[in-house]
Amino acid sequence: MKHIFSGIALLIFLSFGCSKNENLDNLISDNYPYKQQVGYSANDILSNNLYTNILIEVMYVDGFKPRSATLTNLKNFISARCYKTNIVIEERLINITTKEAYSIDDVREIEDTNRTLFTNDNQLVISAIFLNGNSINNTETSVVLGTAYRNTSFVIFEETIHSFSDSAFEPSRNVLETTVILHEFSHLLGLVNIGTSVVNNHQDSTHGAHCTTENCLMNYQIENGTKFSNWLGGEQIPQLGTFCIEDLRANGGK
Template sequence: MTDENGEDQEVNISENKKLVGDSANDILSDATYESIIFEIFYVAGFEPNQNTVANFESFLENRLNKPEGITIELKEIESPGQDAYSVEDIAALEDTIRTEYNQDRRLAVSGIFLDGEYSENTENGSVLGIAYRNTSFVIFEETVQSFSGQAFGPSLTVLESTVLNHEFGHLMGMVNAGTPMQTEHQDTEHGRHCIDDSCLMYWTAETGEGLLNMLSGGTIPDFDSQCLADIQANGGK
């Protein structure tokens, strides 16, 4: 990477290759990083719509303490040409296309909107997104679009926004994954999720089948009061 004077600068990319939740406080607070940049890649035809990006920006502004600003950059990539992607496939793809890493007082996050589906899908669950590193997430946009097109289903904006906010919630350390709980509310049966079935961090927000039921009202869920208390106690808003 180069600095503001165009000179080469050493960057420790290992800081962006840790476990999900390891950078929760860095993401939420301004203690170490005063700004944050999102490098959002998408395969042609699978770009998040403008309303989704606007919703995400509002979501971030409401929850992150970043006085020097939040930047979202969208970048088109060619399709890797796979029908299904494993976590290893996605991480390898990120390593070839990512250009933004933590630098000085600015934290960097990578997101990828992919064609194809998750290789771990089952007959009972079609995964819509996963967080897989401390500053990395993927949205299986082809799968998201397939569910948004179903009769009486929620709009694409509502589906995309819910999945995007949910996966970033995991990077924020939710639930009990880098952001300590203020009260007991982890749904341990379903991993790092909230027990409140109306909360953004409820486990069904990760699968198409579950999310269609969860979004019956057609609105984007938010964090419940318990998740909000955790976020605020760890440096967020």
């Protein structure tokens, strides 16, 4: 049983979803575009040039609300990296026609139908959707746990996270949820090299917008079984490495 879990879990981490194929329709809400590519709002999220406050609109399907400890971790992460005076998280149950598997187009539609809060005045708003079911991009050998898909939007496949956490030989729910959320949020911050330029080259170009630094939150490959086992053994949430933090600071962050 252990071998099975290790094998599957290993592959999960190879497939954090990233931004792809967003239509660049310039729909504007309250004058702030929210249908841009991932990374477009990096400086606005990191700095306080235009927006001193940030609000995360968490929308979840019944039964798939994220843990409050996870949201606290997100808040602390924002506070550590972004110049924001107020960081607010609002949670709301959404009633949608659920599916077993969602495409990113489905997710965009869910956001467009359910999102109620948009960036205006001095407050930047992020949309975070927590779904039942799975990503349609799952394969027999890899699973998508979350995807940053617009400049201020990410989705978490919470039911998939449930099925790969909190059992024997699996990471705890808190660790897995936090890792996925912070990873996707960091894509919104422009990592790696999508809206936030690299100071020292550390982009893992083979794997897109990811980091070459071992153990970094933005590292794509956790291919080393030993490293993964260690990670499972300790209840550690991966942190951003030096190069990623350097990039954020150069783009207005902390």
